Amino acid sequence: MKDLSHLRAGPGCSWFEVAIGSAKTNTAILRSIKHAVHERYKEFEESIENYQTEPRKSGISFSGDVLKDFYEHPPTELKTLLKARRRDHTLDACPYCGFPRAPETLDHFLPKEDWPEYSIFSDNLVPQCRGCAPIKGMKCFSKNEKQSFFLHPIYSPVLSTLRFKIDVTLTKGKLTFSPAFSIPESITDDDAKRIKFHLKSLQITQRIMDYCDEQYRHWIRIAQSKPCDINSIFESRLSERECDPYPNNWATAFYQGVLKNPDAVQELQRHVVSKPLKSGEAHRFI
Secondary structure, eight states, rough: OOOOOOGGGGGGGOHHHHHHHHHOTTTTHHHHHHHHHHHHHHHHHHHHTTTTTTOOOOOOOOOHHHHHHHHHHHOOOHHHHHHHHSSSOOSSSSSOOSSOOOOOOOSSSSSSOGGGGGTOOOOEEEETTTTTHHHHHHOEEEETEEEEEEEEEEETTGGGGGGGEEEEEEEEEEEEEEEEEOOOTTTTTHHHHHHHHHHHHHHHHHHHHHHHHHHHHHHHHHHHHHHHHHHHHHHHHHHHSSSOOOSHHHHHHHHHHHHHHHHHHHHHTOOOOOOOOOOOOHHHHH
């Protein structure tokens, strides 16, 4: 997971001005609430940093639907900005959870349904994987725990210090996977507790176990389809990624975990076919 603090724009975010300057209908309504929205932008950072206090309720009512519509049906220039935030990034893993695939959706950290004033505020829009999206949903603040459910990847650099380890064991002829998490010694106890609650709230332990089971089945299918050397393939996959003994994504942790257990490597290797499968009938282009 990467530190996204470079994406922070603060109250000076220009996206609202882009919306006002568009040819889309209802821009007059945006102009009428411009001051109120910018005042709320000034409060955003404090709302995120004061994680033990529930964010102040929205002061936007009727015009909130207009703001949400500008996100859901954006004019051309705003659409380009949203697309860039959603897909044209340099992320190879979800900044919320470490799922090893480029995020394809955007999360409103403070849900737009409850805080429509932040619908097109760039600091509230975080690239997110499709696994996190339905779990996080509209959750924001836990009244039981009296703190935010989640860390904000743009405002909480400690989240990017989280590292993954997956212990792999062979039990009754089947691989089992046990995720573990580590943080630098310099991280405070309060931040460590927040990270643990973030992990719990996004069900990351179970999701990593499910991911590993899926990868296990995937590599069995690969092994059964053609002759291959599992050890060499996994070493090659690791060489394509950042060489870090403390990986920041699930895939690297999976490959490392399997390679550290010779029995696990042998378990996968035993599925490898000795001869290549016969090729099918020749094809022609149409």
